[in-house]
Amino acid sequence: MKTTSDQVLADALADHRAGHPERAATVYRRLLADDPGNPDLLHLLGITQRQAGRLTPAIDLFRRALKRAPQMVEARLNLANALVAQGDAAGARTQWQAGLVLDPAHGAVWHSLGASGAGHGGAGRENAIRCLRRAARLLPDKAEIHHDLGILLRQDDRIEEAITCQRQALALEPGFLSAWMSLGNALLEMGEVATAAQALERAASLSPATPEIWFNMGNLHYRSADLAGALRCYRRSAQLGLAAARSRVVATLFDQGEDAAAEAALVEYLPLEGTDVSSILEYLYAILIRGGRAAQARSLFTRLETVPFAGRIYPVECRTALSALDLLEGDPNAAAARLETVRSDNCWMFTVRSLAALERTRRQQGWRWQRPYNPDTARPRLTSTSLGNRGRFAHNVLEYVLLRLYAEKHGCVLETPDWVGGAYFDLDDPVPSGPLPPWPFARRVLNGSVIGTREVEPVLDRDALSPLFLYEYPEAFRDRMRSWLQPRPQWKPWIDPPVDALRAVGRTVVAIHIRRGDFLQYGYPITETQTYVDWLRGLWPTLDKPVLYLASDDIPAVRAAFREFRPVTLHDAGPAWPGLEFLQDFHVLTQADIVGISAASGFSQLAARLNARARLLVEPDMKTGGIKPFQAWV
Amino acid sequence: MGYYDMVESSWQLSDAAQEYAQKAGRAVEPAEFWDKVFSQSPLVDADRTLRESPQRDRIFLKSPYGLQYRPAQKDWVPFRHGAVDLSNENNI
Structure with missing residues (x-):
């Protein structure tokens, strides 16, 4: 027979489960007055606080419960979830x-650990996938786990597996909105447009006022070059409150050539909270230049550089626009000087600054550089306007490689905007001869075609936007890729001296790249300096007169760790090439005898692939925490 | 080695068993898992397993963990058989 307090607790629990946490909390508090250390009551009261959005008292109560009963797995799960909500990811972990x-087969805990375990840049993704696979084994009927696993697999470019997971989630829960959206997006990436449309339409029919669905529908129409359809969907999404849709509205109007409407839209959107102002200012610049309004652009961006707009200033974007104008009007010195001190990971800024510095060098040297026009207008065309403003050096070079392989396979003329790789390497692609319909999400189709695993009717006469890269680099492409990516001979006075200086003091050049910068901010895998130091200690005595070159975007932070090898940096080895130091580092990496790359860095991976001299290429082994050799070509 | 590392080791042993079954391409009985996978692992407490699990469907590790066979799923998942002291979070 139940005691009175047992009955009171049972009634309170029933109340709690019935959706009355505040009423239950009152009872829990009363019972705690008689039994202040009762861990179950502390835990239950904590849940009511969490449900009411009172995180700090909830966390305190969970901790008190765990102090009394450290084996309470549910209390740990609830504490972790509250800590995540409070932004304490490490504490939650x-x-x-x-x-x-306490319970190694607790599916819900594996699910939470996996779902929160991946950084934006992919750090921890592999481990998160492993956690979610365990969760799926333990709780195979929980649709959400398959869905979350599918999302991570898609981020990891395992699209077919991702699609299988979303289909599993939907088999378990046919009304799972997010799974329909994720399935649609993954299918779109595979180029399965009709099936993707079905999935997204299903999502829209389940929830017609969800802005993300209309955003994804917009992407689907945009992928099919149906700009009117895309605009309709993006507008709907923006109207429903999705800030990300606003810049898509402006972009689509711009693609349609509706510059006045695009300008009106951006004027409407700019002051709104959440708008991607950075992208919109780029479109504003493009609209003004296309309309022959350079003077107005200069006046506007000069003003916006210092005058707050909707409470903020955008100095990087405005200064980039002004620098681009300087360059356009034939003053690369002014263009380069304007951005010399700017520290930002803005891709457009990177392109303008680098092009200005290269153009300044060219003028100092006094040689002409006239980009050609399309020599054969009868042939199909391919372009990628995003080469000039989405991604930085290696990212864009790797995109270029994929596009050029595709263009050559299908007999297209590859037209390119002004981009850094196009100026640095001895390339001679024609300038764009006119706009082409957009082709986003092209990576799978491009890869399938150039590798030969997907022989379908080729997509031609398109602007492949952010096409990304090859999934693998077969030996068969090596010589062609290396022949395309030769630096222009005119840059030798800046890129050869560091290599010569290293060869003058050593017979074995070991070049190591350590990427920092925005890798920290965006959760990319971080290469620990100690890992390379430990590896070098073993290798160093075996080398013939070795010399270590250190390349990094943060030399002051990483140099000291290597001091026992007396590392040489660009500062010690070469003439200053202001604004283009990354190209000098890059060239050393392409010429070294032993190259150590930075984890997940396209920059040093690309250099290693272009290096025809290296006898050893190594990379961090994120699983073991060591260093391992790798093959640049498969 | 912290407790969580021990959990990870037990799951890796479970993965090894799954891999063995996949390679075999047929239903594998617990006794065969014992012979081919678990008995060779330095993680396993062989004496205790032989003593307390005559069907070999519960494998005791030297850590506080073990693996138990799930006949319906035909797989192995970790369980805990020993005490863990979480009064100090550094033990995790």
């Missing part, structure tokens, strides 16, 4: 791990 220490 400790609690999930503690939960698994």
